[in-house]
Amino acid sequence: MFSEDFLPDIAPIDEVALDKRLAEVRAARDADAIRAEASRTAGTAMGIGFRIGIELVVGVVIGAGGGYALDRWLGTAPWLMILGLIVGFAAGLRNVFRLTAEYGAKWDAADAADAADRAEKK
Amino acid sequence: MADPLHQFVITKTIPIEVAGIDLSFTNASAWMLIVTGLASLLILIGLRRPTLVPGRTQSAVEMLYEVVDDTIVSSAGPEARKYFPLIFTTFLFILFANLAGLLPYSFTVTSHIAVTFAMALIAFVGITLVGIAHQGLGFLRMFAPAGVPPLMYLILTPIEIVSYFIRPISLSVRLFANMMAGHVLLKVLAGFIVSLGIFGIVPLAVVVAMTALETLVAVLQAYVFTVLVCVYLNDALHAHH
Numbered sequence: 001m002f003s004e005d006f007l008p009d010i011a012p013i014d015e016v017a018l019d020k021r022l023a024e025v026r027a028a029r030d031a032d033a034i035r036a037e038a039s040r041t042a043g044t045a046m047g048i049g050f051r052i053g054i055e056l057v058v059g060v061v062i063g064a065g066g067g068y069a070l071d072r073w074l075g076t077a078p079w080l081m082i083l084g085l086i087v088g089f090a091a092g093l094r095n096v097f098r099l100t101a102e103y104g105a106k107w108d109a110a111d112a113a114d115a116a117d118r119a120e121k122k
Numbered sequence: 123m124a125d126p127l128h129q130f131v132i133t134k135t136i137p138i139e140v141a142g143i144d145l146s147f148t149n150a151s152a153w154m155l156i157v158t159g160l161a162s163l164l165i166l167i168g169l170r171r172p173t174l175v176p177g178r179t180q181s182a183v184e185m186l187y188e189v190v191d192d193t194i195v196s197s198a199g200p201e202a203r204k205y206f207p208l209i210f211t212t213f214l215f216i217l218f219a220n221l222a223g224l225l226p227y228s229f230t231v232t233s234h235i236a237v238t239f240a241m242a243l244i245a246f247v248g249i250t251l252v253g254i255a256h257q258g259l260g261f262l263r264m265f266a267p268a269g270v271p272p273l274m275y276l277i278l279t280p281i282e283i284v285s286y287f288i289r290p291i292s293l294s295v296r297l298f299a300n301m302m303a304g305h306v307l308l309k310v311l312a313g314f315i316v317s318l319g320i321f322g323i324v325p326l327a328v329v330v331a332m333t334a335l336e337t338l339v340a341v342l343q344a345y346v347f348t349v350l351v352c353v354y355l356n357d358a359l360h361a362h363h
Contacts, residue, residue, distance in 0.1 A: 047336075047346050050296065059291040063284060093283035095292065098285075099353065 051099055056092040063088015126309035130233060130302070150237070153229040157222050161214040186214065197352035202359060208248070209355075212241060213348040220301060220340030224333065232343075233301040235294060242294035245351045250318060253358030260361060293350055302341050304336045 067084020071077040136147040176184055180310030190210045194202050215230060223230025231237050253261040265282040266275055311329045315322035 027316065047349070049340055050342060050346050051350065054296040054299065055288075055292050058295055059285070060286050062288050063293060077262055087280055088285055090281045091288060094285040095288070099350075109212075 048100070048103065052096045053094045055099070056089070059088045059090075059092020059095065060085060061088070063091065125311065126306045129229070129305060129309060132234075149229050150231050152235060153219070153231050153323045154237075155266060157215060157218045157231065160222065165214075186210075189345075193345075193349055194352050196356075197349055198356040202352065202355050205252075205355060209348060209351055212243060212245070212351065213344055216297065216347055217341065217344035220344055221337070222281070223301065223305065224336060230301055230305060232297055233305055235298045238294035238298040239290070241347075242297075244292040246290035249351070249354050249358045252355065256359055257361055261358070264357065264363065278320070284353070285356065289354060293347065297343050297347055300339055304332075304339055308332055308336065 001038075063084040063086070064081055065084075066088070067081035070084070074080070098103045132148045132150050134146040134148055135152055138145045138147060164179070168179040174298060187210070190213050191203070191206065194209060211315055219230065219232045219237075222228050223233065250261075253264075257263075265279050265286070267278060267282065268277060308329060310346060311325045311332065314325040315329065318325065
């Protein structure tokens with residue numbers, strides 16, 4: 001074993017200051033973790049937004065455009081364009097619904113877990 | 123130079139014409155090669171001397187691999203891992219094309235609908251074939267959701283068919299529109315910097331912030347494209363209930 005004499009000459013450790021600094025560093029680390037989590041969630045939310053935003057536009061434009069082209073070809077203006085507009089809008093909504101259904105299921109599961117937690121605490 | 127759309131002009135680097143068809147090697151072709159080269163380089167350098175405790179480049183490659191693998195398994199199930207090479211390549215290509223497009227004097231290949239639509243069409247046709255191979259004619263049941271009154275099929279089936287066929291269009295328009303809009307906006311704002319003189323510092327600050335946002339969008343759009351391919355692949359692999 002070493003004797004105390006061999007230890008290098010260092011200032012005595014100020015335990016109160018050390019604890020304080022340790023707490024500060026830990027708080028900063030936890031805050032970083034929370035911020036990272038928040039930015040990850042924001043990233044996914046933005047991803048979902050990008051995914052569904054364009055779906056409606058494309059549905060309506062393709063539906064109306066296709067209907068218009070058929071109208072020009074068959075001479076039935078403007079009925080197929082109106083029909084195409086409606087069907088295209090519905091198709092866009094259907095795609096949005098399909099893309100967001102999995103998130104709905106996820107949120108429902110989270111809600112159910114929360115409800116179970118609350119029931120347990122009572 | 124002030125024309126914000128000038129950056130999208132396609133120029134012929136090496137004019138080639140075969141039997142009346144223009145097959146010229148353009149700046150777009152050059153940048154596709156550069157992007158493919160950069161992506162391959164990252165993978166090759168990262169995996170040159172693989173170690174159990176990865177170095178920086180190897181970590182980056184492993185992270186990319188894991189992100190795509192997680193996406194495939196969580197969106198389309200473990201049996202979709204068979205298609206990992208194609209999905210991973212698509213992701214890397216779009217990611218590098220988007221990021222390379224942010225460099226000054228570069229050309230953004232993903233800001234052209236021809237490029238994004240070609241990729242979306244390959245994914246769409248491929249996924250449809252996978253669906254037919256996996257489920258046979260049962261794949262068509264996707265257009266007739268179960269559990270509705272028979273009369274509703276008159277309305278629902280056309281809607282389902284249209285919603286299926288607009289997928290490649292929304293997939294490609296999303297990527298191309300986001301990349302193009304971002305780049306045009308950057309160029310327009312950058313034009314204000316010069317014309318406003320000393321007050322140009324305001325658009326300069328906005329351009330700096332926009333560049334950060336565009337970097338996020340570049341990564342996110344590559345990811346969104348990949349996720350959607352996986353979601354569509356899921357429809358092809360698993361029958362609807």
